[in-house]
Amino acid sequence: NAGVTQTPKFQVLKTGQSMTLQCAQDMNHEYMSWYRQDPGMGLRLIHYSVGAGITDQGEVPNGYNVSRSTTEDFPLRLLSAAPSQTSVYFCATQREGQWEQYFGPGTRLTVT
Amino acid sequence: GENVEQHPSTLSVQEGDSAVIKCTYSDSASNYFPWYKQELGKRPQLIIDIRSNVGEKKDQRIAVTLNKTAKHFSLHITETQPEDSAVYFCAVALNTGTASKLTFGTGTRLQVTL
Numbered sequence: 001n002a003g004v005t006q007t008p009k010f011q012v013l014k015t016g017q018s019m020t021l022q023c024a025q026d027m028n029h030e031y032m033s034w035y036r037q038d039p040g041m042g043l044r045l046i047h048y049s050v051g052a053g054i055t056d057q058g059e060v061p062n063g064y065n066v067s068r069s070t071t072e073d074f075p076l077r078l079l080s081a082a083p084s085q086t087s088v089y090f091c092a093t094q095r096e097g098q099w100e101q102y103f104g105p106g107t108r109l110t111v112t
Numbered sequence: 113g114e115n116v117e118q119h120p121s122t123l124s125v126q127e128g129d130s131a132v133i134k135c136t137y138s139d140s141a142s143n144y145f146p147w148y149k150q151e152l153g154k155r156p157q158l159i160i161d162i163r164s165n166v167g168e169k170k171d172q173r174i175a176v177t178l179n180k181t182a183k184h185f186s187l188h189i190t191e192t193q194p195e196d197s198a199v200y201f202c203a204v205a206l207n208t209g210t211a212s213k214l215t216f217g218t219g220t221r222l223q224v225t226l
Contacts, residue, residue: 031210031211031212032211033211033213035214040218040219041218041219042116042118042201042203042215042216042217042218042219043156043201043203043214043216044216045213045214045215048211048213049211050210050211058213059113059215090155090156094211094212099144099146099161099163099205099207099212100146100158100161100212101146101158101212101214102158103148103155103156103157104155105154105155106155
């Protein structure tokens with residue numbers, strides 16, 4: 001039982017490149033979310049999903065796309081990376097009917 | 113949208129002393145108030161949470177109090193230990209039976225000195 005996993009752990013991109021951050025969970029949690037954490041700041045919600053095929057925007061969605069084709073996976077796509085997207089990205093899961101969210105180990109992304 | 117303010121930004125206490133971190137929020141409809149602990153380079157970990165129908169909740173050395181009228185809530189850590197050193201984040205959400213969309217405070221760096 002791995003819980004929530006995120007890959008890669010670290011990534012360096014050049015401005016304009018695209019990439020996908022992976023998030024997978026084996027807890028059968030219905031809800032999944034993506035947050036970013038910038039230095040000296042709390043986490044901010046990017047996108048979230050309440051089930052396969054259902055996604056919605058959070059506080060800072062611009063420059064990111066998501067999809068949820070399965071319960072287990074919730075990838076985050078950067079379409080054209082910008083230095084402002086340098087951050088640590090955390091995926092979180094939540095069981096339906098419960099309020100607690102649990103975070104994955106994070107991906108540290110640097111855009112040069 | 114929701115606005116969460118957290119104070120202080122840094123807090124240094126001696127081992128064995130108590131630590132208190134405070135948060136205020138803006139949306140009176142918010143009903144879920146978790147606290148997360150984050151060690152350097154690690155993920156945020158949920159340490160305690162409270163719902164709006166409860167004024168106080170305690171778990172061993174950690175307690176959270178909520179004042180809905182004043183729209184503020186606090187984390188209390190008693191008998192602090194070196195392993196309590198970390199960054200603590202408060203968060204707020206309006207939970208309507210679906211995914212919790214958390215709004216976080218900016219964090220408090222707690223240092224427990226020997």
